[in-house]
Amino acid sequence: MTIGSEGPGAVVLGGEDRAAALAEVKAMLRLVNDDEDALVVALAETALGLGEAFIGQVLIARSLRDVLPASRAWQQLAATPVRAIGAVEAIGGTALASEAYVIDIDPAGDGWVRVIDSGGAMRVGVTFTAGLATGWEALPAPIRQGVVLLAAHLFTVRDAAAAPPVAVTALWRPFRRIALTRRTRAC
Numbered sequence: 001m002t003i004g005s006e007g008p009g010a011v012v013l014g015g016e017d018r019a020a021a022l023a024e025v026k027a028m029l030r031l032v033n034d035d036e037d038a039l040v041v042a043l044a045e046t047a048l049g050l051g052e053a054f055i056g057q058v059l060i061a062r063s064l065r066d067v068l069p070a071s072r073a074w075q076q077l078a079a080t081p082v083r084a085i086g087a088v089e090a091i092g093g094t095a096l097a098s099e100a101y102v103i104d105i106d107p108a109g110d111g112w113v114r115v116i117d118s119g120g121a122m123r124v125g126v127t128f129t130a131g132l133a134t135g136w137e138a139l140p141a142p143i144r145q146g147v148v149l150l151a152a153h154l155f156t157v158r159d160a161a162a163a164p165p166v167a168v169t170a171l172w173r174p175f176r177r178i179a180l181t182r183r184t185r186a187c
Contacts, residue, residue: 011048013041017060017136021048021151024144028152040155047150051143054169056177057081057109059139061131067091068126070118074104079130080177081109086128088113090121132175146171 013021021044022037031040052059058079063086066078070090077085085103089095100117101124113126133139139147146168153164 011045011052011060013045013048013060013136020136021045021147024148025151025155028148029155036155040151043151043154044147046154047147050150051147051172054172055143055175057132057175058130059132059143060136061129061134063127063129066126066128067123068113068115070115070121070124072114072116074112074114077111077113077126077128077130079128080111081130081132082111083129083131085111085113085126088115088124088126090119091123091125092121094119094121096124140175142171143175 018041022041025040025044026032026037029040048059058064058081061083064079068075068077082105085105087095088101088103096115096117096119100115100119102114102116104112104114106112111126111128111130113124115124118124132143136144149165149171150168153162153168
């Protein structure tokens with residue numbers, strides 16, 4: 001995987017998602033003051049990142065960039081579920097003509113790219129959007145509840161090493177996708 005620092009596991013919540021996550025975690029913790037809001041949000045983002053790593057999917061949609069070899073074979077993008085594939089460009093910044101590549105998103109949400117003419121480039125950068133939900137409120141309830149439980153756990157045991165609640169993985173397991181390697185498919 002050659003996705004940059006914004007890839008799976010690196011979650012930064014924006015505006016409404018930040019406020020919604022903060023409210024749910026604070027409700028779970030029964031916190032009424034605002035003294036530790038920054039910490040609670042940071043723990044919610046950490047829990048979302050751990051959720052992405054466990055589930056094997058980007059949870060809240062965001063724009064990503066993957067770097068692939070310039071190959072005529074179909075190559076799978078590194079994050080899923082893909083919502084849209086945007087620009088495909090030669091590394092170095094030159095956009096490829098639309099007839100120089102083919103893109104596809106399969107029914108499982110995997111994104112695929114096939115470079116027909118790389119213009120001499122050895123690698124291409126692909127910009128795409130991936131995410132299971134459009135925002136915090138649109139996340140499936142079990143995933144959101146698992147994030148809240150994990151964030152609350154991280155808050156309450158921050159001074160001790162204790163295993164997270166087993167309910168977290170029980171809530172997340174039905175959504176888990178495991179991939180050992182990137183796949184390719186026949187032309």
